[in-house]
Amino acid sequence: MATLDITCLRSLVTVASFGGVRRAADSLHLSQAAVSGHLRRLESELGFPIVARQGRSIAFTSRGEDVLREAYRLLGEHDIALSRLLGPETGDLVVVSTEHTTEPELRAVARVLSRDYPDRSIRFRFHRSARVRESVHDRSADVALGFGDLGHGTTHIADLPLTWIGPADRAPETGKLITFTAPCAIRERILTSAAASGRHLARECIDLISLLTAVRTTGGITALPQVPDREPGLRRLDTLPPLPTIPLSLATSRRLAAGTRDAIASALQETWCAHL
CATH class of the missing domain: 1.10.10.10 (Winged helix-like DNA-binding domain superfamily/Winged helix DNA-binding domain)
Known part of the structure; x- marks a missing residue:
């Protein structure tokens, strides 16, 4: 078997x-x-x-x-x-994040945790935003990074602009939208914009790789808060109407000291400002 x-x-x-x-x-x-x-x-x-x-x-x-x-x-x-x-008091520190969090942001979190808790290992888990919120509610995460309200103790980090992207090797079919499956805050913003512009949902994808592949192969367009650098076969589309920003948020468990939470928030905000 x-x-x-x-x-x-x-x-x-x-x-x-x-x-x-x-x-x-x-x-x-x-x-x-x-x-x-x-x-x-x-x-x-x-x-x-x-x-x-x-x-x-x-x-x-x-x-x-x-x-x-x-x-x-x-x-x-x-x-x-x-x-x-x-139980919650395992030896590892658990960081749960959406797949849109960048490597510099994750490294910023890891640096603070390693400094404040040098004897504990750090584990990263990646889920959709809905599961990130659940991890805060059921206390299975020490640090949670996601979009919007993550529940009690949510700290706002930054408002991320959504960037339209399309295929690099052809004229994009701007009426054909590629989105993540529901529930998804990014999807909601894309479809709200589409309702006013006559675009239609052409394909739904469960993960980032499938989303990027669909844009390359179908010629459709999507929007992401943080576009992967030098992603082959894709390009930014700067001529389309802008979309509403999406809030990047932080939540931490009560197992972390308040000073650690504040240091993580500051490190994330500094990382975000450095990449503007």
Whole structure:
């Protein structure tokens, strides 16, 4: 019987969240070879390809997207079960973030946590915004980064502009919208704008890699708060009407000192200002 290794599934989700193996490996503090090995192990267990190369980037196969959906669900249940079994006071510090948080922002969080809690390891988990909010509510995260109201103790970090992007190798079909599946704050802003401009929803995607691949292959457009740098096959579209900004927010558990929370907020705000 085939089995799904949790470590491999976590690598898979992180690759989807960061849009590539290298960025995922950096986030997980693993080598690119290790993360690629995790993907190959999943493919070997399941007996079909999950990812396919597209130039310098990768895309999920149709069955790979099915695996990714299950991976999000299984990891969520796995993490909730661990929280119930072990309680909140485990040795690791857990940072839960949306897939749109950038590497500099995550490094800023890690620097503060490492300084204030040098004897504790840091684990990163990546989920959709709705699950990030749940992690604050069920206290399964020490640090949560997401969009909008994250519940009690939410700290506003910055208002992120949404940037339209389209294919680089052709004229974009600006009436064809590619969005994430619901619930999604970015999707809501895109579709609200579309209702007033006559655009229509052409495709929904569960993760960042699928979204970027759909823009490249269909010629449609989407909008993101933080566009991956030097993403092959894509370009910014500066001539389309601007979209409302989206608030990046921070929440921390009561297990962290107030000074640590304030230091994380300051580090995130400084990181954001440095990249304006």
